Amino acid sequence: xxxxxxxxxxxxxxxxxxxxxxxxxxxxxxxxxxxxxxxxxxxxxxxxxxxxxxxxxxxxxxxxxxxxxxxxxxxxxxxxxxxxxxxxxxxxxxxxxxxxxxxxxxxxxxxxxxxxxxxxxxxxxxxxxxxxxxxxxxxxxxxxxxxxxxxxxxxxxxxxxxxx
DNA sequence: GCCAACGTTGGC
DNA sequence: GCCAACGTTGGC
Numbered sequence: 001x002x003x004x005x006x007x008x009x010x011x012x013x014x015x016x017x018x019x020x021x022x023x024x025x026x027x028x029x030x031x032x033x034x035x036x037x038x039x040x041x042x043x044x045x046x047x048x049x050x051x052x053x054x055x056x057x058x059x060x061x062x063x064x065x066x067x068x069x070x071x072x073x074x075x076x077x078x079x080x081x082x083x084x085x086x087x088x089x090x091x092x093x094x095x096x097x098x099x100x101x102x103x104x105x106x107x108x109x110x111x112x113x114x115x116x117x118x119x120x121x122x123x124x125x126x127x128x129x130x131x132x133x134x135x136x137x138x139x140x141x142x143x144x145x146x147x148x149x150x151x152x153x154x155x156x157x158x159x160x161x162x163x164x
Numbered sequence: 165g166c167c168a169a170c171g172t173t174g175g176c
Numbered sequence: 177g178c179c180a181a182c183g184t185t186g187g188c
Contacts, residue, residue, distance in 0.1 A: 021186085044184090045171075068186055125187080143169045145185050 016060045017151035018051070018080070019139050020114065021067040029064050029076035032116045037081055040111040041089045042097045048148040052112045053084040061156060062114055065139070066122075067147075073124035074163065082113035120163040133158045 020040065022028070032038050043049055062078040086107035089097035102108035128134050138149040151159070 023186095047171095072187070145170060147185080 016055065016057065017063070017153065017156040018056065018060060019063040019065050019074070019137075019149050019151050020078075021065045021139075021147040023068045024066045024075075025069070028066065029116075029119050032064065032076070032078060032114065033119060035116070037113050037115045039087075039113050041087050043087070043111055043147060044097065044099070044109060045146065048146055049110055051148050051150070053110050055150075056080045056084065056112050058083070061151075062117075063151060063156075063159060064114075071122060071124055073122050073126075073128065074120065074159065075122050076119045077117040077163070078114045079117055080112050081115035084110040084112050087111045123159070123162055127162075131158075131162075 026042075027038060040052070043052065058080060060080040062080060063074045064076040064078050066072055066075045086104075087097070087109040089095040090099040090102045090107065090109045091104055092098055093100075097109075099108060128137070129140060134140060134155060137151065137155055138144065139146070
């Protein structure tokens with residue numbers, strides 16, 4: 001095996017890191033703590049779905065982010081605890097996430113499960129924007145609207161220090 | 165509630 | 177395949 005192939009394999013097997021946004025009214029870090037594990041239902045964006053389907057692995061690190069609330073920011077840590085599987089809410093006519101165009105034989109929307117790790121202090125969006133070490137963070141890029149974004153190992157390490 | 169940015173839809 | 181209209185996200 002060439003060293004190139006080996007390093008590619010090692011990289012793909014390595015733990016990856018993600019920032020996942022949730023509206024605390026719907027699912028807060030306290031909900032996750034109480035439940036232990038939550039299915040990350042309701043994602044209706046293809047890029048976010050593809051991250052879950054194609055790139056997330058068991059044990060990947062998750063920054064749990066509160067969005068659309070008085071103080072948006074990172075509120076805790078979690079980890080990916082399942083592979084992607086079909087989102088049941090897409091077939092539920094009573095759900096706000098119902099997608100009449102998705103068929104059970106070809107589910108359009110998938111999600112992973114996320115397991116609680118710990119609550120942290122709230123690291124606000126304003127603090128994150130102010131931090132020179134985070135200027136490249138995907139979720140902070142102008143115009144970003146993705147609810148799931150990759151986090152680099154460097155960003156992850158830096159954020160863990162801030163949240164320790 | 166506003167609005168900028170972006171994604172999706174559907175007519176052509 | 178273009179693109180205008182519309183819907184959604186999410187900070188403020």
